[in-house]
Amino acid sequence: MHAVExxxxxxxxxxxxxxxxxxAQALHGATFVIDVAFLAESLDANGIVIDIGRAxxxxxxxxxxxxxxxxxxxxxxxxxxxxxxxxxxxxxxxVAAAVRADELGRPAAEIASxxxxxSESHVARAWYEAPIxx
Amino acid sequence: MHAVExxxxxxxxxxxxxxxxxxAQALHGATFVIDVAFLAESLDANGIVIDIGRAxxxxxxxxxxxxxxxxxxxxxxxxxxxxxxxxxxxxxxxVAAAVRADELGRPAAEIASxxxxxSESHVARAWYEAPIxx
Amino acid sequence: MHAVExxxxxxxxxxxxxxxxxxAQALHGATFVIDVAFLAESLDANGIVIDIGRAxxxxxxxxxxxxxxxxxxxxxxxxxxxxxxxxxxxxxxxVAAAVRADELGRPAAEIASxxxxxSESHVARAWYEAPIxx
Amino acid sequence: MHAVExxxxxxxxxxxxxxxxxxAQALHGATFVIDVAFLAESLDANGIVIDIGRAxxxxxxxxxxxxxxxxxxxxxxxxxxxxxxxxxxxxxxxVAAAVRADELGRPAAEIASxxxxxSESHVARAWYEAPIxx
Amino acid sequence: MHAVExxxxxxxxxxxxxxxxxxAQALHGATFVIDVAFLAESLDANGIVIDIGRAxxxxxxxxxxxxxxxxxxxxxxxxxxxxxxxxxxxxxxxVAAAVRADELGRPAAEIASxxxxxSESHVARAWYEAPIxx
Amino acid sequence: MHAVExxxxxxxxxxxxxxxxxxAQALHGATFVIDVAFLAESLDANGIVIDIGRAxxxxxxxxxxxxxxxxxxxxxxxxxxxxxxxxxxxxxxxVAAAVRADELGRPAAEIASxxxxxSESHVARAWYEAPIxx
Numbered sequence: 155m156h157a158v159e160x161x162x163x164x165x166x167x168x169x170x171x172x173x174x175x176x177x178a179q180a181l182h183g184a185t186f187v188i189d190v191a192f193l194a195e196s197l198d199a200n201g202i203v204i205d206i207g208r209a210x211x212x213x214x215x216x217x218x219x220x221x222x223x224x225x226x227x228x229x230x231x232x233x234x235x236x237x238x239x240x241x242x243x244x245x246x247x248x249v250a251a252a253v254r255a256d257e258l259g260r261p262a263a264e265i266a267s268x269x270x271x272x273s274e275s276h277v278a279r280a281w282y283e284a285p286i287x288x
Numbered sequence: 289m290h291a292v293e294x295x296x297x298x299x300x301x302x303x304x305x306x307x308x309x310x311x312a313q314a315l316h317g318a319t320f321v322i323d324v325a326f327l328a329e330s331l332d333a334n335g336i337v338i339d340i341g342r343a344x345x346x347x348x349x350x351x352x353x354x355x356x357x358x359x360x361x362x363x364x365x366x367x368x369x370x371x372x373x374x375x376x377x378x379x380x381x382x383v384a385a386a387v388r389a390d391e392l393g394r395p396a397a398e399i400a401s402x403x404x405x406x407s408e409s410h411v412a413r414a415w416y417e418a419p420i421x422x
Numbered sequence: 423m424h425a426v427e428x429x430x431x432x433x434x435x436x437x438x439x440x441x442x443x444x445x446a447q448a449l450h451g452a453t454f455v456i457d458v459a460f461l462a463e464s465l466d467a468n469g470i471v472i473d474i475g476r477a478x479x480x481x482x483x484x485x486x487x488x489x490x491x492x493x494x495x496x497x498x499x500x501x502x503x504x505x506x507x508x509x510x511x512x513x514x515x516x517v518a519a520a521v522r523a524d525e526l527g528r529p530a531a532e533i534a535s536x537x538x539x540x541s542e543s544h545v546a547r548a549w550y551e552a553p554i555x556x
Numbered sequence: 557m558h559a560v561e562x563x564x565x566x567x568x569x570x571x572x573x574x575x576x577x578x579x580a581q582a583l584h585g586a587t588f589v590i591d592v593a594f595l596a597e598s599l600d601a602n603g604i605v606i607d608i609g610r611a612x613x614x615x616x617x618x619x620x621x622x623x624x625x626x627x628x629x630x631x632x633x634x635x636x637x638x639x640x641x642x643x644x645x646x647x648x649x650x651v652a653a654a655v656r657a658d659e660l661g662r663p664a665a666e667i668a669s670x671x672x673x674x675s676e677s678h679v680a681r682a683w684y685e686a687p688i689x690x
Numbered sequence: 691m692h693a694v695e696x697x698x699x700x701x702x703x704x705x706x707x708x709x710x711x712x713x714a715q716a717l718h719g720a721t722f723v724i725d726v727a728f729l730a731e732s733l734d735a736n737g738i739v740i741d742i743g744r745a746x747x748x749x750x751x752x753x754x755x756x757x758x759x760x761x762x763x764x765x766x767x768x769x770x771x772x773x774x775x776x777x778x779x780x781x782x783x784x785v786a787a788a789v790r791a792d793e794l795g796r797p798a799a800e801i802a803s804x805x806x807x808x809s810e811s812h813v814a815r816a817w818y819e820a821p822i823x824x
Numbered sequence: 825m826h827a828v829e830x831x832x833x834x835x836x837x838x839x840x841x842x843x844x845x846x847x848a849q850a851l852h853g854a855t856f857v858i859d860v861a862f863l864a865e866s867l868d869a870n871g872i873v874i875d876i877g878r879a880x881x882x883x884x885x886x887x888x889x890x891x892x893x894x895x896x897x898x899x900x901x902x903x904x905x906x907x908x909x910x911x912x913x914x915x916x917x918x919v920a921a922a923v924r925a926d927e928l929g930r931p932a933a934e935i936a937s938x939x940x941x942x943s944e945s946h947v948a949r950a951w952y953e954a955p956i957x958x
Binding site: 438440442443495502503505506507508510511529544545546547548549550551552 | 691692693694695696697698733736737739741742743746794795
């Protein structure tokens with residue numbers, strides 16, 4: 155299996171509901187450094203998994219509505235905690251939609267899966283990986 | 289698949305038996321930077337894989353008996369080399385036991401697997417991953 | 423010149439006032455990974471600049487009132503932007519006060535200066551360094 | 557599954573053919589930081605996946621013909637782009653051949669797979685992983 | 691002293707003249723990860739050393755003529771080796787000129803010095819630091 | 825001021841004397857990742873601070889007597905704690921002696937100073953910097 159992975163970041167505010175979160179129930183924030191990996195069984199005729207320039211642009215476009223925001227105020231997250239785990243899934247769904255819409259310049263059928271990793275500090279991170287074919 | 293990973297470290301002394309180890313047969317030591325990842329098919333009602341605070345505490349508790357020790361003197365490693373690989377397995381077994389005892393605050397049946405990665409320098413690391421269900 | 427440096431982190435929310443900040447004028451947040459270095463001309467009788475355990479504890483104590491907070495609501499920052507630069511200075515003042523109060527286990531006169539570095543992402547950081555003797 | 561991973565690097569020049577590469581169609585270059593992971597179901601009698609010293613030597617030997625070269629001039633890459641993805645596959649094949657020739661000091665049948673990761677910058681990397689048994 | 695530092699990168703080809711360079715006398719290349727730090731005695735009224743957005747843009751503009759190029763063909767480097775050290779100085783001069791032309795949004799007199807660090811691999815880097823006031 | 829820095833590592837055992845060290849009074853160990861920087865006011869005719877190949881070799885030679893050793897048994901450290909700080913100074917003295925003996929391929933008078941940084945974990949490091957001219 156081949157993979158290509160690109161990195162970007164966002165800086166957001168949010169709060170969590172649930173005793174399990176302790177002091178993180180208060181409004182706080184995070185820098186999320188985000189890696190998105192595209193996995194494919196084979197390379198295309200150019201010798202790539204995907205155009206890395208487009209991968210960077212797609213990630214930036216997906217992150218733009220979140221960057222410099224208070225996630226508590228975004229309708230798409232109403233009623234749920236915007237944990238690092240939830241955000242890996244959210245970003246996956248957005249990136250996967252772009253892949254399925256052939257916006258990455260390669261037929262969606264040739265992309266096996268996508269993995270989104272979010273590093274929230276030097277000692278903690280989360281990731282979500284799933285196939286593109288639903 | 290979702291995952292959450294936390295990091296901690298230990299500083300230990302040990303020696304190895306076997307010609308393959310060359311100069312590492314002498315008593316030496318290592319800083320082991322340890323990442324433990326918990327993998328789960330789905331998130332819980334709070335939107336998390338596992339309480340990250342408990343994950344950090346569990347890792348710290350597992351590492352405490354090893355930290356600042358000469359591993360050659362610990363009975364649990366008698367008769368075997370405490371290689372980076374062996375230690376990834378040892379830490380996995382301890383963390384997996386905590387998961388199975390429901391000490392991480394989520395039913396063990398909902399944790400698919402655990403992966404332990406040990407970075408021993410800027411140019412070498414090892415990992416061990418296995419399912420929680422035996 | 424000798425130095426010892428320790429690392430910790432906080433996760434905070436805040437907003438900025440001033441056109442120069444663009445979208446960062448909105449409420450957002452950051453993970454700040456913080457390194458504090460203690461510089462000294464000579465080592466003490468134990469062969470150290472400072473007790474690294476105490477250095478970690480001092481840093482943690484200084485960061486506690488900021489961690490998981492909306493900095494916009496803290497009285498000590500009223501009327502000023504809590505930029506990365508301002509925070510390096512704030513943390514410096516707190517750590518320097520601890521050094522001057524001999525809380526680090528070494529006479530303040532033997533610590534030449536302190537440097538506080540804050541990494542706000544994988545592509546940006548800030549630092550502040552000043553002598554301990556005012 | 558166990559794994560051991562070692563790191564080295566090369567500094568090369570090359571150019572790409574294809575509009576998708578934009579400015580990278582011109583002769584340019586890269587530092588490739590390369591991690592090679594060896595995966596095995598079980599450890600050997602010494603408690604290791606593979607001799608880490610031999611792993612480093614094997615990687616260095618595989619990289620030597622590429623290091624400080626213009627890849628456009630190497631016959632083994634004639635007619636194809638030496639993208640990061642293509643190079644992960646090329647290094648995999650060379651390392652896998654060494655494993656299959658028992659040059660790593662452990663029977664090839666006991667090595668499940670090999671993964672080659674190339675970091676080309678702080679924001680982009682690629683990897684290739686495949687079983688050793690063809 | 692305060693400082694703010696931003697990061698970007700370029701991918702270039704080049705060769706060196708001189709026996710000291712050994713195999714690096716051949717045409718090869720590098721990814722240079724570049725950090726530029728701006729140092730100032732005091733913060734401005736906004737609480738910053740310099741607008742970090744402009745710092746990123748200035749660095750990108752300075753790097754653009756080098757990125758994806760064979761440095762051997764650039765007239766500005768004729769007759770000299772484009773070593774990592776020479777490039778730190780070259781980038782410094784370009785950034786310093788922008789500072790002196792007040793393009794960073796703060797009077798040049800308030801910027802004490804600039805430091806350019808280039809990481810060429812995970813085991814080697816170079817830097818150049820000098821005052822802005824000539 | 826120009827600088828070039830190279831990295832290597834050692835894996836050692838040791839113990840400390842003194843209540844301040846707490847559990848580190850027991851025999852334990854560390855991976856020390858060591859960066860040595862050579863600082864110079866000007867570049868030589870080749871456009872370098874120092875031959876980076878020789879810098880790597882010098883560092884490796886200086887580290888060889890320490891690597892895979894129990895530092896408690898080395899006569900050169902008798903009667904003192906081999907703290908990270910003490911080791912930065914020890915390595916500095918060895919590297920400085922090599923510089924003064926013109927083993928780095930550049931006259932000692934042209935090297936202003938040397939800085940040795942030791943990272944002992946992902947959360948702690950120490951450094952020592954001093955002029956070459958005594």
